[in-house]
Amino acid sequence: MVFILLLADLRLSNNLYSVVSMSLPSADSTDATLAATTSALIPPEAKSQELQRAFALFNQVSAELTQSYAVLQQKAASLADELAVANGELRRQYQEKEALSERLGLLLDALPAGVVVLNGEARITEANPVARALLGADIEGRHWGEVARAQLEPTITLGEWQSGDKRLSLAESPLDSAGGKLLLLHDISAAHQMKAELERNQRLAAMGELAASLAHQLRTPLATALLYAGNLGKADLAEDARRRFADKTAAQLRRLERLIQDVLLFARGESIGRDIIPVRELLQEAAQTLEPLLKERGVRLEVNNHCPDATIIVGGRKALFGALVSLLENALQVSAADMCIRLSARQGADEILLAVTDQGPGIDMEMQTRIFEPFFTTRSQGTGLGLPIALGVARAHGGSLVVESTPPDGARFVLSLPVQSQSAEAGEDIP
Numbered sequence: 519m520v521f522i523l524l525l526a527d528l529r530l531s532n533n534l535y536s537v538v539s540m541s542l543p544s545a546d547s548t549d550a551t552l553a554a555t556t557s558a559l560i561p562p563e564a565k566s567q568e569l570q571r572a573f574a575l576f577n578q579v580s581a582e583l584t585q586s587y588a589v590l591q592q593k594a595a596s597l598a599d600e601l602a603v604a605n606g607e608l609r610r611q612y613q614e615k616e617a618l619s620e621r622l623g624l625l626l627d628a629l630p631a632g633v634v635v636l637n638g639e640a641r642i643t644e645a646n647p648v649a650r651a652l653l654g655a656d657i658e659g660r661h662w663g664e665v666a667r668a669q670l671e672p673t674i675t676l677g678e679w680q681s682g683d684k685r686l687s688l689a690e691s692p693l694d695s696a697g698g699k700l701l702l703l704h705d706i707s708a709a710h711q712m713k714a715e716l717e718r719n720q721r722l723a724a725m726g727e728l729a730a731s732l733a734h735q736l737r738t739p740l741a742t743a744l745l746y747a748g749n750l751g752k753a754d755l756a757e758d759a760r761r762r763f764a765d766k767t768a769a770q771l772r773r774l775e776r777l778i779q780d781v782l783l784f785a786r787g788e789s790i791g792r793d794i795i796p797v798r799e800l801l802q803e804a805a806q807t808l809e810p811l812l813k814e815r816g817v818r819l820e821v822n823n824h825c826p827d828a829t830i831i832v833g834g835r836k837a838l839f840g841a842l843v844s845l846l847e848n849a850l851q852v853s854a855a856d857m858c859i860r861l862s863a864r865q866g867a868d869e870i871l872l873a874v875t876d877q878g879p880g881i882d883m884e885m886q887t888r889i890f891e892p893f894f895t896t897r898s899q900g901t902g903l904g905l906p907i908a909l910g911v912a913r914a915h916g917g918s919l920v921v922e923s924t925p926p927d928g929a930r931f932v933l934s935l936p937v938q939s940q941s942a943e944a945g946e947d948i949p
Contacts, residue, residue, distance in 0.1 A: 632703030635693075636662055643698070652681060652703055662701075674833050675916040676868055676936045678706070685710040717913075736777065743770035777903075793835040797825045797863050797870060800835075804842045805861065808850065816855035819846075822862040829865055831935050833915045838935075841908035841919075845874040845931045848904060851897065852878030852929075865937055869917070872933040880925030889921065908933070 632649030634642055640662045650657060653669045670679040670686070679686045685707045691700045746767040750760060805821050812819050831838065842861075849859045853876055860875040881889065888894050890909050895902035905919075912919040916936045923929035 630705075632701075632705075634662070634701040634703065636699040636701065638697035640699075649703055652684065652686065652705065672832070674936060678710075683707070721910075736774065739770045739774040739777070743767050743774065746770065792832060795831045795833065795835050795838065796827075797829045797831060797865075797872075798823055798827060800831065800838060800842065801861060801863055801872075803839060804846060807839075807843055808846050811847075811850060812859075815850060815853065817850060817853045818856075818858045820858055820860045822860065825863050825865045825870065829863075829870065829937065831870060831915075831937075833935070834911070837911045838915070841911040841933065842872060842874075844904040844908050845933070848931075849874050849876035849878070849929075852876055868937060870935045870937045872935070873930055874933075875928060875930040877928045880927055881921060881923040881929050882925055886921055886923065890919075 629646060629648065632652050633644075633646045634649050634653075634657075635644040637643050642657050642660055642662060642665065645653070645657055653665055657665050669681050670688075671681070673680055673685075677687055677689070679688055684705055687704045687706050689702045689704075691702075692698075693700055746763045749755060749763045750767070755763075801821055801823055805819055808819065846859065846861065853859060857877045859877075860873070862873045862875070864871045864873075885896075890905050891902075892906045893902035909919045912933055912935070917934045919931065919933050921929060921931050
């Protein structure tokens with residue numbers, strides 16, 4: 519505004535100077551003018567007209583200046599009003615955001631889950647009270663990898679971690695604007711315990727419902743063994759017959775022992791360890807174990823491992839080996855000479871698929887709904903617990919066991935297990 523007033527003053531001065539210049543001669547030409555007008559004087563009317571024009575021009579410039587000043591005042595008042603409105607809106611937005619931030623802070627502190635905020639360098643910039651209680655009070659400012667290696671131990675279930683006596687689930691979401699991550703920690707210890715208790719109760723309920731079937735399963739080999747043993751007491755029994763009865767008695771007792779072991783294993787549930795099992799070794803061990811039986815029956819075994827060499831399974835080696843061998847034995851039971859059994863492994867995005875495929879008669883839909891029931895068997899010498907135990911092992915490892923069959927084109931059993939890498943087990947890839 520001051521600049522505009524100075525510009526107007528300068529314009530007025532120039533106009534006045536022009537008016538005076540028009541009415542007064544210059545200093546350089548004064549002598550010439552006096553000499554030329556010595557004999558003649560300027561009429562008073564001419565002087566009066568010049569002064570009137572000068573005053574008229576001055577009044578015009580003054581009016582323009584006054585009008586410009588009024589316009590500037592209006593614009594300044596309008597800008598002041600707009601600025602006041604903008605300041606009020608900004609103040610209102612700031613107060614709303616401050617209130618929202620306070621509410622979010624209270625909500626974050628009241629959440630039952632742990633919340634950890636990581637920056638682009640994976641350092642912890644913020645953590646709520648639950649996260650500090652789970653991972654330590656001094657985690658802010660530390661690198662997440664360091665905290666995870668010190669506080670979290672991987673489990674066989676993908677996305678679940680062990681922290682002391684607590685079972686935690688971990689989920690992450692990217693922060694696109696800041697380039698970091700938001701981690702959510704849930705304490706699922708109670709749910710995990712309830713799940714284990716539910717599975718145990720289900721096994722106990724199955725045992726109660728199938729007590730009569732179990733008694734029948736035990737009575738048959740026991741009665742047969744007693745019959746053979748009774749013949750051993752005959753004095754006139756030939757040595758060859760005595761040896762034959764002794765072998766049959768021992769075979770029935772071994773069958774009885776195997777049945778009791780399967781029942782105990784099914785009732786107790788398989789305890790899962792923390793063995794690091796390369797998939798390649800698991801397939802080789804199962805194939806070598808079944809090799810004598812395959813040769814005896816004239817059945818071929820084809821092993822196809824499509825997993826990378828570093829692919830591993832973390833869990834109970836004995837339990838997984840037993841489940842895989844049980845599936846191969848079932849396939850062998852339905853395979854005739856010159857048939858082929860295929861044992862394959864394939865790695866998916868977050869799971870390993872172990873498949874046993876046979877060329878037998880297949881399993882119809884009605885049978886498929888019952889084959890995983892305890893004590894259900896179609897073989898006279900079977901216990902009916904092989905598949906239920908294999909299913910229990912798969913579930914205990916966080917996986918599943920399914921059957922695919924369209925008679926008469928054979929059957930395919932697929933054991934699905936979570937996948938882990940060597941680096942993750944070593945603690946180098948903790949999220």
